[in-house]
Amino acid sequence: MSIATSSNxxxxxxxxxxxxxxxxxxxxxxVDDPEYGKYLDDVDDAKLRDFYRQMVLxxxxxxxxxxxxxxxxxxxxxxxxxxxxxxxGTGLAARPQDYIFPxxxxxxxxxxxxxxxxxxxxxxxxxxxxxxDPTENNFHLYTIVIASQTLHAVGYAMxxxxxxxxxxxDPDRDTAVMAFFGDGATSxxxxxxxxxxxxxxxxxxxxxxxxxxxxxxxxxxRQTRIPLYRRGEGFGVPGVRVDGNDVLAVYAxxxxxxxxxxxxxxxxxxxxxxxxxxxxxxxxxxxKYRTAADVEVWRRRDPIDRxxxxxxxxxxxxxxFFTAVDDEADELAARVRSACVNMPDPDPTSMFEHAYNGPHxxxxxxKAWMTxxxxxxxxxxxxx
Numbered sequence: 253m254s255i256a257t258s259s260n261x262x263x264x265x266x267x268x269x270x271x272x273x274x275x276x277x278x279x280x281x282x283v284d285d286p287e288y289g290k291y292l293d294d295v296d297d298a299k300l301r302d303f304y305r306q307m308v309l310x311x312x313x314x315x316x317x318x319x320x321x322x323x324x325x326x327x328x329x330x331x332x333x334x335x336x337x338x339x340x341g342t343g344l345a346a347r348p349q350d351y352i353f354p355x356x357x358x359x360x361x362x363x364x365x366x367x368x369x370x371x372x373x374x375x376x377x378x379x380x381x382x383x384x385d386p387t388e389n390n391f392h393l394y395t396i397v398i399a400s401q402t403l404h405a406v407g408y409a410m411x412x413x414x415x416x417x418x419x420x421x422d423p424d425r426d427t428a429v430m431a432f433f434g435d436g437a438t439s440x441x442x443x444x445x446x447x448x449x450x451x452x453x454x455x456x457x458x459x460x461x462x463x464x465x466x467x468x469x470x471x472x473x474r475q476t477r478i479p480l481y482r483r484g485e486g487f488g489v490p491g492v493r494v495d496g497n498d499v500l501a502v503y504a505x506x507x508x509x510x511x512x513x514x515x516x517x518x519x520x521x522x523x524x525x526x527x528x529x530x531x532x533x534x535x536x537x538x539x540k541y542r543t544a545a546d547v548e549v550w551r552r553r554d555p556i557d558r559x560x561x562x563x564x565x566x567x568x569x570x571x572x573f574f575t576a577v578d579d580e581a582d583e584l585a586a587r588v589r590s591a592c593v594n595m596p597d598p599d600p601t602s603m604f605e606h607a608y609n610g611p612h613x614x615x616x617x618x619k620a621w622m623t624x625x626x627x628x629x630x631x632x633x634x635x636x
């Protein structure tokens with residue numbers, strides 16, 4: 253295992269140096285690794301360029317989301333600035349049959365699964381309660397309640413196991429379930445219960461912790477005395493920490509652990525050690541609880557910058573490529589903005605349509621009352 257240390261960042265567990273898999277340094281230098289290097293065999297120059305392109309597109313959508321909220325077009329936005337490598341690396345490592353349970357910040361993973369960014373913004377604009385069919389992309393709806401999705405993921409994984417879709421040796425059938433969560437979620441009871449069930453039933457689930465080091469305003473040092481990747485040990489769930497700002501390492505480590513999960517070796521925990529460079533949400537002011545100096549340290553570890561250095565140094569991409577990516581990002585941002593501000597308000601009675609899987613007499617009664625109530629205004633000329 254290639255080891256990197258996080259000596260310039262707060263180290264949880266009272267240790268000065270914590271082992272961490274790293275395959276690309278902040279200076280853009282490749283690192284050989286006997287354990288995880290083989291998982292980059294399929295990463296040619298074209299794929300390296302695509303890693304970069306996808307991270308840039310995610311960041312541009314993220315910046316647009318923040319701008320739209322500031323301009324009153326969104327009620328809220330959860331920025332992903334600084335976590336692009338984790339999201340793209342994990343999203344591209346998953347196979348189509350794998351099922352993903354996100355939190356509310358997995359914009360990059362969603363885009364990798366084919367969920368349009370305009371659809372993501374619809375939820376934050378308040379015109380939908382989710383906005384996509386989870387079965388189309390094997391990507392569940394966003395989950396706001398912290399850590400609840402980890403239990404959902406384990407339950408789904410137990411179903412996959414009982415369907416015989418794990419450990420068969422068929423790469424097109426064997427399925428892993430991925431549960432995304434933040435460092436703050438590890439302090440929740442649901443997360444610990446999920447680990448209990450996953451270990452007890454050998455469920456095919458990969459717990460993927462995006463440790464951005466801040467649970468809103470609470471630093472990681474107040475939540476744990478050991479590194480988060482070791483949290484699973486007491487439950488019997490092996491863990492590993494990866495440099496979350498290194499897209500190559502995230503991709504390789506995720507692939508390796510998904511392979512073991514699909515093979516029926518049981519649950520795994522990956523801690524992606526990254527940093528939230530922006531606010532927790534647009535309702536948050538991070539200057540109240542962290543210093544500009546700390547943020548600057550992590551800006552020098554920017555996941556996009558380090559991959560760009562590699563692409564330029566090794567002659568994998570030229571000026572025309574970077575310009576084309578920037579132009580594509582601008583076009584995507586314009587499309588997202590136009591779609592957002594032009595989203596029609598939903599029919600108020602549509603809230604009753606998916607309360608249950610099928611018809612329900614009480615819901616039908618409530619919908620009829622709401623319809624009559626709205627029509628009463630129309631008859632009086634008060635609404636269109």
